[in-house]
Amino acid sequence: MKSPTILLSAALALASLASAQTPALTTDGAWTLSSLTDGQGTVAPTGMDLPTLSVQGEQISGFAGCNTFTTSGALTGQTFRFGPLATTRKLCAPEQNALETRVLTVLAQARAFARYGETLILTSGTSKAVFKRAGGTEGKVNTPLMATWRLVGAQGSEPLTLTFGEDGRVGGNAGCNNFMGEYSAVDGQLTFGPLASTRRACIDPALNAQEQTFLKDLSEVTGYEVSGSMLRLTTKSGKVLELARPVN
Template identity: 30%
Template sequence: MSRAWSLLVLAALLSACAPPIAAQPSPKLADTSWVVTELSGKPTLPAAVPTIQFSADQVSGFSSCNRFSGSYRQSGSTLSFSQLAMTAMACMDAGVMEQESAFSAALAKVASVRSAGSGLELVDSSGAVLAKLQSPSPAAPDRPLEKTTWQLDSITVGQTASSVVAGSTVTLTFADGHLTGKACNSFRASAEISGSSLKIGPVMSTKMACREPGVSEQESRLFQLLPTMTGFAVKSDRLTLTAADGSALEFVAK
């Protein structure tokens, strides 16, 4: 028997003896949470990362600007979503609404889910990857409302959310029954806190002229909104002040 033939026989025997490669188990989605890191191969916007939370048969999350909810069905690797309900807020930051549309369209096309390293991939019926998901980073402990400096991140009025004017900074601090802050002008108001409710009095401020485009209007809107805020929530390093009409002020701890 030639040497080449012997090697072929040996390779065949080794192949026959090798254990079959175990199929990767389908990921279990119930009671898991994910952040969307890519949509159709494109990284998601750092300031508007979509999220998905799965319960036993319900799904909810943040779609870049709005919140969504609905049901889903998983059988092994097969996955489908119901028609999802979504809030109807408009976000003015560049690319956010386009990303939200792409995310919604991707969910409507999902046919299966598979594990990919430490994350997941949502796949359409042709096998194309629609979205890549990763587990969220562990949340930092909630910051205290009082004696933390909070920097304004976004303003929501009615159904429209907008970020602060580029290059501007607005901060405020709650302490000793008052809030104090700095926008273009320094400002102050009374602030009574009870549980998750608050009552903010009229805002008093200095009267410096604000030269940068949009800054004076932003400050006026803030001063008008603050006394309407009746509730608050702190999650990790983020503070949300809310009004009865749905208006909101979002802050991040400095």
């Protein structure tokens, strides 16, 4: 019969091995918001700039949809608590502001977390924020469009720009305001989803008219052609917009 000492040693060895084979649960890394649930319901954000969360130990930062934020966090077992959130104070478009307020509220109230592979869920009661690990390749596109382009022949000192991302998002500057949204490009066909923009006033009437025309034209784009350093966008009315790259 084996002695109690030998049995105890074997049990401790097995426990130690099991512990070594079980990776420590961590929230460290960069995360992108996938969905948000609160008292107003559930929303799955889309657009050029999705809210993000970056965790490095107790140091936490992120992007709430318009402004950036920083704070510290305490992680104990399955509990997760944010310290006071410090944010920038940039003027936001109404849609961005509404989402940002909800994001910051849920994060400030978060008290527990769960990690399932590449998914991180922060919860507080019935509210939760679901994040996906940033940096994946799912949903990315690869077209000659992926660059920053400048509208040829635009008035004013501020270039009118258009930046295509590999994740199907688009953004740019319309002369006075920044805009963002989504795009779909397949075999020379191109369409933009609804474009959200900031609400800064254009003092110069000519620049304001140019901005409105540019945004309207983008909403009516149906096709594109890339030739060297030139991009030509065609609208449903047959109008052609010429853009060049690079802008920097």
